[in-house]
Amino acid sequence: MRAIAVSTFRSDPSLVEVPKPEPGPGEVRIRIEYASVNPHDWQLTDGTLDGLAPQTFPLVVGADYAGRVDMIGSGDNRFRVGDHVFGRSGGPAAGAGTYCDYVCVPQDSAIALVPRGLDSRIAAALPSAGMAAAQILEAVELRGHESLLVVGAAGGVGSCLTQLAKARDVRVIAAVRGNERSRMGSLGAAATIDVTEGPAADAIRAACPDGIDALADLASASPEAFAAHAEALRPGAIALSTRAVAAAARLPGRVRGIDFRLDPSPVLLDVLAAGAADGILRVPVDIELPLEKAPQALDRNRTGGARGKTVIVLRDHGHR
Ligand SMILES: NC(=O)c1ccc[n+]([C@@H]2O[C@H](COP(=O)([O-])OP(=O)(O)OC[C@H]3O[C@@H](n4cnc5c(N)ncnc54)[C@H](OP(=O)(O)O)[C@@H]3O)[C@@H](O)[C@H]2O)c1
Known part of the structure; x- marks a missing residue:
């Protein structure tokens, strides 16, 4: 089968032929229609997995997918051949990358049926970004009418988080690079700050003079940059990082x-997919590319500038 894979960590991903996987006991094999790009995909091949566990190369990239179950492994299984499914595989770490024609995943992993009315490419764009957004919103422990500063709000996680927070009456202050006021406003942001226009701290203070109730920082790669954003928080607030820099940051007193x-959770996938099918959650797809262009998609995501999700097309089934 076709796959986008790396031959060593930090090597360039390329299109290769690899054996089609066979489902083991309790697994399903999925014929992939669409995969979506997450920063995690290139972060892994850039070396975050290096030394953690023995890996078999070539390592197939990717984790999010949508497609059809085409084979069932032995034993009990909640899926049937032909089911339209989507989910997040264990990714390259589990030998289950998704930038390829077929993937095998455990039937009790983060996999769910695509509900009627949800486009397969949107389903493929949803798993990592949607689940992260929903779990971040739980983790920051906000009630309605409180404020949430989202740094990096224009990307996959930020676009979903802004909508889910707005649906709970949380006031979202979206920090982005560039003029995204209209787009972020349409997703539900109460205020949008362009951090390239001047000191972010001044703009945040102007948008929320009484202080911010929580921070979800999806962008800052250094403890210092993260701590600077946390300066805007009220005492007792939570400052959350998706880039693993919170533990090393010197945060203001009484900020956690x-x-x-x-x-990843199949139940959460069901909830998110229902919201997306009903139009309550919009998953913005800004780029669609064929499999052979996936290496460029990874490069592009690494450079920045995401405005929603990039979807890799394995088999185009049109909109349904
Ligand atoms: N820990 C976890 O379990 C977990 C789960 C999900 C995601 N993540 C991580 O969370 C991060 C975001 O994920 P994602 O899927 O949303 O990525 P994405 O779709 O690539 O979006 C990232 C966004 O951040 C913006 N950005 C970058 N630097 C910025 C800055 N200094 N100020 C404001 N905006 C900035 C980017 O646009 P510009 O480049 O134009 O600014 C882009 O819109 C990634 O690093 C990802 O690996 C971690």
């Missing part, structure tokens, strides 16, 4: 730092 880790 959290390093977020996604905990």
Whole structure:
């Protein structure tokens, strides 16, 4: 089958032929229609997995997918051949990358049926970004009418988080690079700050003079940059990082730092997919590319500038 894979950590991903996987006991094999790009995909091949566990190369990239179950492994299984499914595989670490024609995943992993009315490409864009957004919103422990500063709000996680927070009457202050006021406003942001226009701290203070109730920082790669954003928080607030920099940050007194880790869940996938099918949650797809262009998609995501999700097309089934 076709796959986008790396031959060593830090090597360039390329299109290769690899054996089609066979489902083991309790697994399903999925014929992939669409995969979506997450920063995690290139972060892994850039070396975050290096030394953690023995890996078999070539390592197939990717984790999010949508497609059809085409084979069932032995034993009990909640799926049937032909089911339209989507989910997040264990990714390259589990030998289950998704930038390829087929993937095998455990039937009790983060996999769910695509509900009627949800486009397969949107389903593929949803798992990592949607689940992260929902779990971040729980982790920051906000009630309605409180304020949430989202740094890096224009990307996959930020676009979903802004909508889910707004649906709970949380006041979202979206910090982005560039003029995204209209787009972030349409997703539900109460205020949008362009951090390239001047000191972010001044703009945040102007948008929320009484202080911010929680921070979800999806962008800052250094403890210092993260701590600077946390300066805007009220005492007792939570400052959450998705980039694993909270533990090392010198946070203002009485601000609690959290390093977020996604905990993939099939139940959460069901809830998110229902919201997306009903139009309550919009998953913005800004780029669609064929499999052979996936290496460019990874480069592009690494450079920045995401305005929603990039979807890799394995088999185009049109909109349904
Ligand atoms: N720990 C976990 O379990 C977990 C789970 C999900 C995601 N994550 C991480 O969370 C991060 C975001 O994920 P994602 O899927 O949303 O990525 P994404 O779709 O690539 O979006 C990232 C966004 O951040 C913006 N950005 C970058 N630097 C910025 C800055 N200094 N100020 C404001 N905006 C900035 C980017 O746009 P510009 O470049 O134009 O600014 C882009 O819109 C990634 O690093 C990802 O690996 C971690």
